[in-house]
Amino acid sequence: MRRGSGRQGHALGERASYAPACQAADQRRPPKRTESLSLTELRERWRTSAIRAFGACTDYRLAERPRAAAAAGSARVRPLADVVLAAVDTVAVVYVMRCAFARHHLLAEARRHLSYALRGRPHQPGLDQRIVQAAVDDRTRPVGRGRRMTADLRALYRAASRTRPCCAR
Missing domain, CATH: 1.10.10 (Arc Repressor Mutant, subunit A)
Structure with missing residues (x-):
């Protein structure tokens, strides 16, 4: 039997090779965590990861930009009730x-x-x-x-x- 062939001795088609490829990917993938994290815990992990990768100053400056943009935008647009x-x-x-x-x-x-x-x-x-x-x-x-x-x-x-x-x- 040739490599990548099916049980009948001929090569698998595109559709037929999809299922074994998914199976192989699932077997190599690490297992998922069973506990779910809260949004607060996720944010803390992301922040810690960003500080480790880029430093505390960069993290602070990056977080400050959207806050300033949101404040400027809400100052320009005053909600009206018609x-x-x-x-x-x-x-x-x-x-x-x-x-x-x-x-x-x-x-x-x-x-x-x-x-x-x-x-x-x-x-x-x-x-x-x-x-x-x-x-x-x-x-x-x-x-x-x-x-x-x-x-x-x-x-x-x-x-x-x-x-x-x-x-x-």
Whole structure:
């Protein structure tokens, strides 16, 4: 039998030789660790390895560059909360989740919207209430006799068509 040939005496094809090659690679590979490390432990190991390889000064300078760049970027870009856009987004999300909703559903979604848009930065007191009020006044209509409401789709589409250009025309 020739070297690299199969049991039948002919050379293995590309597909057939793939499985034995994977098997050989697995046999030569060192065994994996069974314990998992936390992110803190991994970072400490990486930092120790970088200090060993490049020195403490280089490690410190390399870590300082991204911090400075992030601080400069966040100083230039101040997050804004557009009440009208937030109201449209809030009503759209709540409407998708539930057809008829109450004011407290809008309030919860407005707060989620602010936490995402402002990324945890403080905002003006009552901004969430202003978003809900704009949503109730301009983007919803009452349903039934209770305090339930639903999205006013004409108002939502009108607002969306003003903010985004339509390519379908």
